[in-house]
Amino acid sequence: MEYVNPEGLRQDGRRPKELRQLGCELGVLAKAAGSATFEMGNTKVLAAVYGPHEASNRSAAASGATVHCDYAMAPFSTGERRKQGRTDRRSTEISAVIRNTLEQTIITELLPNSQIDIHVQVLQADGGTRCACINAALLALAEAGIPLRDMVAACAAGYLDETALLDLNYIEDSGGGPDISVALHPQFDRVVLLQMDNRLPLETFETVVELAIKGCKAVASYMRGQLLEHTRMLASARGFDKL
Amino acid sequence: MASTRCVCPGDRLGASADFVAGPGVYNHSQHLLAESLGFVQIVQPGVAASDQRPSISVSRRIASSALPKPGDKVTCKVLKTNPRLALVNIVCVGPKVLEEAFSGVIRRTDVRATEIDKVEIYSSFRPGDIVIAEVVSLGDARSYYLSTAKNDLGVVYAKSVAGEVMVATGWETMICPVTKSVEKRKVAKK
Numbered sequence A: 001m002e003y004v005n006p007e008g009l010r011q012d013g014r015r016p017k018e019l020r021q022l023g024c025e026l027g028v029l030a031k032a033a034g035s036a037t038f039e040m041g042n043t044k045v046l047a048a049v050y051g052p053h054e055a056s057n058r059s060a061a062a063s064g065a066t067v068h069c070d071y072a073m074a075p076f077s078t079g080e081r082r083k084q085g086r087t088d089r090r091s092t093e094i095s096a097v098i099r100n101t102l103e104q105t106i107i108t109e110l111l112p113n114s115q116i117d118i119h120v121q122v123l124q125a126d127g128g129t130r131c132a133c134i135n136a137a138l139l140a141l142a143e144a145g146i147p148l149r150d151m152v153a154a155c156a157a158g159y160l161d162e163t164a165l166l167d168l169n170y171i172e173d174s175g176g177g178p179d180i181s182v183a184l185h186p187q188f189d190r191v192v193l194l195q196m197d198n199r200l201p202l203e204t205f206e207t208v209v210e211l212a213i214k215g216c217k218a219v220a221s222y223m224r225g226q227l228l229e230h231t232r233m234l235a236s237a238r239g240f241d242k243l
Numbered sequence B: 001m002a003s004t005r006c007v008c009p010g011d012r013l014g015a016s017a018d019f020v021a022g023p024g025v026y027n028h029s030q031h032l033l034a035e036s037l038g039f040v041q042i043v044q045p046g047v048a049a050s051d052q053r054p055s056i057s058v059s060r061r062i063a064s065s066a067l068p069k070p071g072d073k074v075t076c077k078v079l080k081t082n083p084r085l086a087l088v089n090i091v092c093v094g095p096k097v098l099e100e101a102f103s104g105v106i107r108r109t110d111v112r113a114t115e116i117d118k119v120e121i122y123s124s125f126r127p128g129d130i131v132i133a134e135v136v137s138l139g140d141a142r143s144y145y146l147s148t149a150k151n152d153l154g155v156v157y158a159k160s161v162a163g164e165v166m167v168a169t170g171w172e173t174m175i176c177p178v179t180k181s182v183e184k185r186k187v188a189k190k
Helices: A089-103 A129-144 A202-237
Strands: A022-026 A034-040 A043-054 A066-073 A114-124 A153-160 A163-166 A179-185 A190-197 B002-007 B012-015 B025-028 B031-034 B038-043 B055-060 B073-081 B085-093 B096-107 B130-137 B144-147 B154-157 B173-175 B182-184
Touching: A022 A129, A022 A202, A034 A129, A043 A129, A043 B096, A066 A089, A066 A129, A089 A114, A089 A129, A089 A190, A114 A129, A129 A153, A129 A179, A129 A202, A153 A202, A163 A202, A179 A202, A190 A202, A202 B002, A202 B038, B012 B055, B025 B055, B073 B096, B085 B144, B096 B130
Parallel strands: A066 A114, B096 B144
Antiparallel strands: A022 A034, A034 A043, A043 A114, A153 A163, A153 A179, A179 A190, B002 B038, B012 B031, B025 B031, B038 B055, B073 B085, B073 B130, B085 B096, B130 B144, B130 B154, B173 B182
């Protein structure tokens, strides 16, 4: 299969170093402390944050808040309707990855003996769900007012047809090439997550990771803009801006 | 002095030499960074203050972090008692109402400051009483440790056996206005 045509365009018409269309909506669930939907092209995820509330296991949370994360794919998220067990290995792994990334981002020391629950649900899957989930969860956490060290933005990159490709969709993801997911603290330039499927040569690895990091920065600046706009909108709705 | 700059977590607000970090701001190697989404507020210190740096803070849109910490005055409701301790639910921290109650314990030795070995839990608290207490420590694996060993701490609202709201008649008794029966409590001095 041809992933990059002779004109240098990908199957969905993007250039190799182009992100998909991003979209987000904040405060979509009234009962959650914070919630957000995040879209990367046809991938759409919903994140909800509850807490901080009293930890169910207080001895584990004595020095700082524990983060619970629950990742699930909706049965209607893929073309073919999925029958799902609650505990499939893929979901467990992605939950752990998201939790790990967010634990490094939340200033847990400020919230001892408490617990933060993060639920992410994939509404529509088209590749890059774990990155979209991290982004959605970050937006929900920021909206909930939970103390964060920095923003965190995640983006994937791959290498197909001897070209580094940013933000793979499902077809490119299942193309058998390497797929690297990166999450970044943009202010500190610190990589907090780096995962790779399949192998690739070291020189190419560097360029692909560089590309993913650039993608993360683009995603972060988009999310930052959306968060600020949302806050200003809320402030003006409540008349805070005329102080 | 009000400023309406809107910031995101991780945004740099200034150097720690120029400002004192207030709520919503943290210090990372000489830089002050925002830790939550909100508006920057800069407050100039009073003329007499020892530290002349203005304080900088980020107003949280949602005050989600009302967690009991040692030294806080909390309002709680007594759930059950046994000869050693009273189990309570913490419902408020200072003036802030908690979204979800935290569990706390008032041990027999923490009920009052004097004659602590003669304290009887049953003549200090009954289930259903509203008590003002102070957080002693984050406690054990299950609950916060609380204390009422000060004059202004103790029962502020209690109902008698007849179900009437009682009136305090001293620092250890309350009287039911209907049946005139006297019940023992560790009463908070107003």
